[in-house]
Amino acid sequence: MKQDIVHIALVVRDYDEAIEFYTQKLHFTLLEDTYQPEQDKRWVIISPPGSTGTTILLARASKPEQEDYIGAQSGGRVFLFLNTDDFWRDYEEMLTRGIEFVRPPKEADYGLVAVFKDLYGNLWDLLQLKKDHPIS
Incomplete structure (x- = not known):
C-alpha cells in the first residue's frame, strides 16, 4: 500500500494577500488558482520552491468560526x-x-x-x- 498526504489546508483571511506573502516573501510557487463558482471560492495551491511533496491549500475562512483560527x-x-x-x-x-x-x-x-x-x-x-x- 502507498498513500501520500497531498495537501494541507491553511486557513487565510484573503487569497490575494496570502498568495503575495508566500510567493514574494517565501518564494513559494503558485501551482493553481482556480475559481469555483458553485461554492464562490478559489482553489489555491502553493508549494515551496523545488518541492515535489505535500502542497498547501490556501483556504479562505468562509464562516465567522473559521476566522477565529486564522493564524492559530x-x-x-x-x-x-x-x-x-x-x-x-x-x-x-x-x-x-x-x-x-x-x-x-x-x-x-x-x-x-x-x-x-x-x-x-x-x-x-x-x-x-x-x-x-x-x-x-
Whole structure:
C-alpha cells in the first residue's frame, strides 16, 4: 500500500494577500488558482520552491468560526516545517524580506532550526535536517 498526504489546508483571511506573502516573501510557487463558482471560492495551491511533496491549500475562512483560527490552527505550536538545503542562505534572505523570527537559529540533534511567523502568526520551523536524518 502507498498513500501520500497531498495537501494541507491553511486557513487565510484573503487569497490575494496570502498568495503575495508566500510567493514574494517565501518564494513559494503558485501551482493553481482556480475559481469555483458553485461554492464562490478559489482553489489555491502553493508549494515551496523545488518541492515535489505535500502542497498547501490556501483556504479562505468562509464562516465567522473559521476566522477565529486564522493564524492559530495549531494552538500556538509550530504548525508547519520548511526544510531547506541551505539554512543560512534562506534564513538571511527571509530576514531581509521582513520575516519575523520568534526563536533564533540553533543547532539541534536533527539539524539547524529557527522559528518564524507567517503573515497571520502561524509558527513555522525553518529547518536544515542532518544528512543522516530519516526524512532528509
